[in-house]
Amino acid sequence: MHEGLSLLYVGAVLVLNGLWMMGRIEDREIQVINFFVGGVSLAVAAYAAFGPGADAASVRTAAMTLLFALTYLWVAINRRNGSSGHGLGYFCLFVALTALPTGLLQLAVAEGLWGWWSGVNWLAWASLWFGFYLMLCHRPHLQPLMARTSLTQGLVTAWVPGYLLLQGLIS
Numbered sequence: 467m468h469e470g471l472s473l474l475y476v477g478a479v480l481v482l483n484g485l486w487m488m489g490r491i492e493d494r495e496i497q498v499i500n501f502f503v504g505g506v507s508l509a510v511a512a513y514a515a516f517g518p519g520a521d522a523a524s525v526r527t528a529a530m531t532l533l534f535a536l537t538y539l540w541v542a543i544n545r546r547n548g549s550s551g552h553g554l555g556y557f558c559l560f561v562a563l564t565a566l567p568t569g570l571l572q573l574a575v576a577e578g579l580w581g582w583w584s585g586v587n588w589l590a591w592a593s594l595w596f597g598f599y600l601m602l603c604h605r606p607h608l609q610p611l612m613a614r615t616s617l618t619q620g621l622v623t624a625w626v627p628g629y630l631l632l633q634g635l636i637s
Contacts (some may be wrong), residue, residue, distance in 0.1 A: 477625025
């Protein structure tokens with residue numbers, strides 16, 4: 467259930483960040499969803515790592531969740547203080563380099579549709595965060611492409627599966 471909670475709001479933040487990169491949402495406004503989703507993801511990760519029943523698998527899940535929680539909080543803080551985004555860009559590279567082997571490992575042990583979906587999602591997120599790194603640190607002209615990619619991935623890799631998980635339609 468926690469995974470559905472996180473994914474639903476990650477979908478929202480990726481879609482809204484895509485719209486923001488398209489110039490449809492102001493810097494002051496985009497902070498709200500990034501602070502909110504960063505906070506929700508942080509809470510979910512803390513519960514997974516330190517809550518009742520925490521084990522090696524839940525700590526691993528928490529560590530991976532924190533990659534994204536920190537990203538969203540960093541976006542919000544950058545919008546508040548007007549930073550260039552270079553530091554965030556290099557952190558996005560770290561996320562991409564962590565998500566890539568995670569996706570490959572997920573695919574190697576995948577059982578059933580959800581296992582394959584998880585592996586493909588991690589690879590999609592690795593490519594998205596690598597694109598953010600390129601855009602923020604080297605190629606700002608990629609922003610329109612990254613905006614559309616963020617919006618699309620928000621719908622396909624997070625919002626829809628998060629909603630389906632919360633409704634009990636997939637597990």
